[in-house]
Amino acid sequence: MMKKIICIISLAVLIIACESTTYEEISDKTPVAELVTYNKDVKPIIEANCISCHSAGGSASFQPWNNYSQVKNNIDKIIDRINRPNGDPLKMPQGGSxxxxxxxxxxxxxxxxxxEN
Incomplete structure (x- = not known):
């Protein structure tokens, strides 16, 4: 009987102690206070998540996002696509978010x- 009580208490402590919020989610709650620029803030995101498709040889090479002008001219489409729900075939980046x-x-x-700067 005592073993069951200890197991139940241990399980309860384990469940309560589990944290489902990731570090990324916690850090995402901090608002972006300073001016956002392409070169400092946006370009690294585009290069890490979009260039593989949106450049020569990629599946979306017909719509390249290799530089400031190309990304700027497509910003409304980019914002629309990155905000689509998971499972939407137009959600970008493909296969992730x-x-x-x-x-x-x-x-x-x-x-x-x-x-830009």
Missing amino acids: LSPSQVTIITKWKTDGLS
């Missing part, structure tokens, strides 16, 4: 005026 902080950075870049 950006973190909430990355989506916030890209959206804020548009709100801040699409500055």
Whole structure:
């Protein structure tokens, strides 16, 4: 009987101690306060998540996002696609998603005026 009580208490402590929030989710709650620019903030996100398809040889090479002008000219489409729900065939990046902080950075870049530097 005592073993069952200890097991139940241990299980309860384990369940309570489990944290489902990841570090990324916690850090995503911090608002982006400074001016967002393409070169400093957006370009690294695009290069890490989009260039493999949106450059020469990629499946979306017909719509390249290799530089500031190309990304700026497609910002409304980019924001639409990164905000689509999982399972939507138009959700980008394909087979994954950006973190909430990355989506916030890209959206804020548009709100801040699409500055290059």
